[in-house]
Amino acid sequence: MSEESQEITAAILVIGDEILSGRTKDKNIGAIADVLTEIGVDLREVRIVPDVEAEIVAAVNALRARYTYLFTSGGIGPTHDDITADSVARAFGVGIDVDERARAMLLERHRPEDLNAARLRMARIPHGADLIANPISKAPGFHIGNVYVMAGVPQIMNAMLDAIRPTLTANAPVISETIEAGAIPEGNFASDLSAIAARHGNVSIGSYPSMTPEGFRNRIVVRGRDADAVEAARAAITAMLDGLRPANQR
Amino acid sequence: MSEESQEITAAILVIGDEILSGRTKDKNIGAIADVLTEIGVDLREVRIVPDVEAEIVAAVNALRARYTYLFTSGGIGPTHDDITADSVARAFGVGIDVDERARAMLLERHRPEDLNAARLRMARIPHGADLIANPISKAPGFHIGNVYVMAGVPQIMNAMLDAIRPTLTANAPVISETIEAGAIPEGNFASDLSAIAARHGNVSIGSYPSMTPEGFRNRIVVRGRDADAVEAARAAITAMLDGLRPANQR
Numbered sequence: 001m002s003e004e005s006q007e008i009t010a011a012i013l014v015i016g017d018e019i020l021s022g023r024t025k026d027k028n029i030g031a032i033a034d035v036l037t038e039i040g041v042d043l044r045e046v047r048i049v050p051d052v053e054a055e056i057v058a059a060v061n062a063l064r065a066r067y068t069y070l071f072t073s074g075g076i077g078p079t080h081d082d083i084t085a086d087s088v089a090r091a092f093g094v095g096i097d098v099d100e101r102a103r104a105m106l107l108e109r110h111r112p113e114d115l116n117a118a119r120l121r122m123a124r125i126p127h128g129a130d131l132i133a134n135p136i137s138k139a140p141g142f143h144i145g146n147v148y149v150m151a152g153v154p155q156i157m158n159a160m161l162d163a164i165r166p167t168l169t170a171n172a173p174v175i176s177e178t179i180e181a182g183a184i185p186e187g188n189f190a191s192d193l194s195a196i197a198a199r200h201g202n203v204s205i206g207s208y209p210s211m212t213p214e215g216f217r218n219r220i221v222v223r224g225r226d227a228d229a230v231e232a233a234r235a236a237i238t239a240m241l242d243g244l245r246p247a248n249q250r
Numbered sequence: 251m252s253e254e255s256q257e258i259t260a261a262i263l264v265i266g267d268e269i270l271s272g273r274t275k276d277k278n279i280g281a282i283a284d285v286l287t288e289i290g291v292d293l294r295e296v297r298i299v300p301d302v303e304a305e306i307v308a309a310v311n312a313l314r315a316r317y318t319y320l321f322t323s324g325g326i327g328p329t330h331d332d333i334t335a336d337s338v339a340r341a342f343g344v345g346i347d348v349d350e351r352a353r354a355m356l357l358e359r360h361r362p363e364d365l366n367a368a369r370l371r372m373a374r375i376p377h378g379a380d381l382i383a384n385p386i387s388k389a390p391g392f393h394i395g396n397v398y399v400m401a402g403v404p405q406i407m408n409a410m411l412d413a414i415r416p417t418l419t420a421n422a423p424v425i426s427e428t429i430e431a432g433a434i435p436e437g438n439f440a441s442d443l444s445a446i447a448a449r450h451g452n453v454s455i456g457s458y459p460s461m462t463p464e465g466f467r468n469r470i471v472v473r474g475r476d477a478d479a480v481e482a483a484r485a486a487i488t489a490m491l492d493g494l495r496p497a498n499q500r
Contacts (some may be wrong), residue, residue, distance in 0.1 A: 023286050023458075025444075036272070044299075046264075046270070077436055077459060079440045079456075136461070157284065186329055187369035190368030198330075202441065209403055211403055211405045211406075224265075
């Protein structure tokens, strides 16, 4: 992680009042995070904002300036609260209109006489954007600059993500090793783990407790792009934990 | 929503590399959102940032300045990657030390000889903060100014949220009415719904498609603090949808 300037990074922006009210529980953040980790893009920040143009514009401009990629989810349907496309156009300072490629996609699903003004809203695409195909309900997403605008419905978002995935530039994938500390309390190994982390600066080491019916269980995760460095840290942590276990559990 | 300055608002800041890598799927955002909606606090923004002090400090200061309340989750354990307390102290420009009240709480769970340097990290509390009790594993959260710092483990976070909930100032609760549009396509009612939304400016109206095994299903949600206004919008939407349904389904 020392050559920060070469890192391929990303942010996610989830757009929608329904997530902030708790009515809908987001599933897209975790799904995008998984894909980015698989291909080796560092997800650095996530924001969730309401269906308010000024909020969307501000978040898009803050995040697209700071990270290699910005992925958005939500707000590209036909109803009045779907304002993502217009907001992204405003963030980029470009116009927006019905895009003939997008209209053609909608006509794969809808008869011409059903393509009313509301449905045509889904064909409004900022000038200069490329489309992201939607194999499920046809209304496309789009990307403009480094911003990828996707649907909020998880099944459609995942299909769009599959479509753009091969086009993304990635780092070497991050290798992740999980070490089960089991019931050893975090407080018993935290000092040793800190010392190991200090000696292995080329990996990141995290400790993650979870509550189970049997009590707390802890996992330690080593992440890095250099396989030898990850293995060295993993071995050091395993040896450290073994020293803390009762002899009959080693 | 017209008297913006009187609104009680909130943001959530989730702290942790494990959420950004996808290894852990966040459950706290939805849980906090549900509680805030129940008590009538408007959740306006969520951010997720990594275990990096500068990122945490910047997010805490941006969000605490902008909203009535900021709730954080994650990074208050005993390991080296738990840097939330120190970061919040830095954000507020105050010192941080082992807090005797917090040490006493830890001693409810740990013998004095087990209260090593790592565990004592969990008693490090920014100067001027009040503690938030942790009935599960004793290590407390804290609040300072308008910032509430809670654990990342969902069971503990929920217990802390229960503890602080009665202390929060809230608006009149938001009333929410859900109208099932069923299989009527969004594109068939979007224009009418937009007109209804324009006539009912004192409520917010959202349309939420979801994919089911039987195809898309749509729900319309009306939210507002004035019961009569919510009911008026609900009645208008129901009448509009009835006009779109085949006669035998009305």
